[in-house]
Amino acid sequence: MNYILRIILLSLFFAYFGCKTHQSHLNKIATKDFVFIEVENTQSNLNKWQIVKKGNLNYVKGASKETYLEFMGNKAITGKPNSPLEYKFTSPKTGNFKLMLMTSKRLEGVKSDWCNDAFVRLSGDYESASKLNTEDLQKDIKILQDGNDEVPELEWHWASTAEKDRHVYNEFIYKLKEGETYTLTLSGRSKRFSVDYIVLYDTDAFETKEAKKQFKIKK
Ligand SMILES: [Ca+2]
Numbered sequence: 001m002n003y004i005l006r007i008i009l010l011s012l013f014f015a016y017f018g019c020k021t022h023q024s025h026l027n028k029i030a031t032k033d034f035v036f037i038e039v040e041n042t043q044s045n046l047n048k049w050q051i052v053k054k055g056n057l058n059y060v061k062g063a064s065k066e067t068y069l070e071f072m073g074n075k076a077i078t079g080k081p082n083s084p085l086e087y088k089f090t091s092p093k094t095g096n097f098k099l100m101l102m103t104s105k106r107l108e109g110v111k112s113d114w115c116n117d118a119f120v121r122l123s124g125d126y127e128s129a130s131k132l133n134t135e136d137l138q139k140d141i142k143i144l145q146d147g148n149d150e151v152p153e154l155e156w157h158w159a160s161t162a163e164k165d166r167h168v169y170n171e172f173i174y175k176l177k178e179g180e181t182y183t184l185t186l187s188g189r190s191k192r193f194s195v196d197y198i199v200l201y202d203t204d205a206f207e208t209k210e211a212k213k214q215f216k217i218k219k
């Protein structure tokens with residue numbers, strides 16, 4: 001079989017089964033109101049990210065698809081953007097979409113505000129819908145767990161807090177256009193930070209609290 005055809009068939013296969021499992025968790029939510037991406041579903045070279053599955057040592061239970069990526073580069077405290085992972089998606093509608101990552105930290109005895117962040121950037125035709133500038137959102141910005149050091153380790157929690165300037169907290173909200181394709185890049189920052197899946201949701205369809213509840217996979 002021709003290589004391109006094989007890629008297309010494989011993509012269709014994963015798209016079909018990907019949708020099936022999403023529906024079981026998120027079947028009550030209109031599909032145009034959000035974008036859901038398993039972090040392990042990337043075409044990028046993982047470099048310092050490691051695949052963790054159920055049964056592996058250090059597996060944090062309750063992960064979507066029982067699979068996630070743990071960043072093992074840099075230091076537990078911090079580091080420069082490392083091992084970028086790319087995710088392409090098409091916006092299901094025109095609207096303001098907020099980014100959240102389902103994440104966990106593994107401290108191994110270090111301070112509780114370590115191992116809790118990464119970097120994200122978005123490229124494509126959009127404008128910022130938060131206090132951050134559009135140009136800022138196109139560059140790597142630190143994303144950390146909401147609640148910072150108060151978040152318990154070895155459990156799944158949302159990371160949606162942007163910190164471009166030290167101790168100035170913001171959100172990642174993008175004004176997206178229907179049918180446009182965007183590339184989200186997730187890079188490692190602190191070691192032993194894990195990401196399970198990515199959600200972008202329409203802020204007109206959900207309040208923050210409701211979105212955090214709705215998109216948390218229950219196991
Ligand atoms: Ca930190």
Ligand SMILES: [Ca+2]
Nearest residue numbers: 064067068196
């Ligand atoms: Ca996952």
